[in-house]
Amino acid sequence: MSTDLLQRKLAKVFASFDVDQDGVIDELDITAMAQIWCDVYEVAPNSAEWRQIHGRAHAMWREMRGSTGADGIKRVTLSEWVEWGTKPDFPDFVENAAIPFSLAVFDVADKDRDGKITMPEMMAAQSKSGMSPEETQSAFDTLDTDRDGYVTGEQYAQAAREFYLSDDPNAPGNLIAGDL
Numbered sequence: 001m002s003t004d005l006l007q008r009k010l011a012k013v014f015a016s017f018d019v020d021q022d023g024v025i026d027e028l029d030i031t032a033m034a035q036i037w038c039d040v041y042e043v044a045p046n047s048a049e050w051r052q053i054h055g056r057a058h059a060m061w062r063e064m065r066g067s068t069g070a071d072g073i074k075r076v077t078l079s080e081w082v083e084w085g086t087k088p089d090f091p092d093f094v095e096n097a098a099i100p101f102s103l104a105v106f107d108v109a110d111k112d113r114d115g116k117i118t119m120p121e122m123m124a125a126q127s128k129s130g131m132s133p134e135e136t137q138s139a140f141d142t143l144d145t146d147r148d149g150y151v152t153g154e155q156y157a158q159a160a161r162e163f164y165l166s167d168d169p170n171a172p173g174n175l176i177a178g179d180l
Contacts, residue, residue, distance in 0.1 A: 025076040
């Protein structure tokens with residue numbers, strides 16, 4: 001059984017993956033989500049970065065548990081997603097699919113390729129995902145654990161891991177997607 005906090009976090013992720021907001025995640029949602037991130041960071045179509053983001057998104061889709069309808073199309077409902085979040089294989093999905101996708105987006109946000117992002121780079125993405133400037137600033141300040149004015153890929157991966165998996169209400173990663 002998952003905690004209320006984990007259920008809220010999983011529901012928030014589900015909502016961000018369900019781009020058309022029809023109550024199910026399907027492959028078109030994942031493609032649209034990948035393209036939104038490419039648009040946010042002005043990634044040229046068919047560039048190496050575009051292929052990396054779309055490739056990681058589709059790898060994540062292939063690893064998601066869902067159900068296949070009579071039409072042969074896989075879909076993931078909110079209840080399936082939240083239930084899967086309690087299963088022993090969900091952390092493997094987070095490590096092998098969700099975090100690599102997040103880091104692919106992180107890499108294109110890192111315009112100067114120094115392995116870290118600034119507050120304005122993080123703001124560009126988070127505002128597009130519906131976070132307020134205040135939520136983004138709070139998340140950035142929390143994730144910037146060494147207070148150097150940057151969030152590294154390692155800090156971001158740890159935050160994503162905490163967001164998906166931690167039931168600790170004080171885990172810094174809880175802020176990565178804004179208020180719960």
